[in-house]
Amino acid sequence: CPVGVYEIKDGKSSPVKVEECLVCRACECQCPTGAIQVIE
Numbered sequence: 671c672p673v674g675v676y677e678i679k680d681g682k683s684s685p686v687k688v689e690e691c692l693v694c695r696a697c698e699c700q701c702p703t704g705a706i707q708v709i710e
Contacts, residue, residue, distance in 0.1 A: 671696055671697050672692070672694065673687070673690045673691070673692060674686075674687060675687045675688060675690055675691050676697060676706075683697075691708070693710055695708050
């Protein structure tokens with residue numbers, strides 16, 4: 671994420687700055703399991 675919306679804790683991604691999301695979908699593209707989905 672270019673603006674740091676997600677933080678890795680204990681090997682899991684947690685959204686910590688949702689209000690900063692640009693809806694660029696970089697997180698969706700980078701997630702190897704497809705577990706992240708951006709809803710506009």
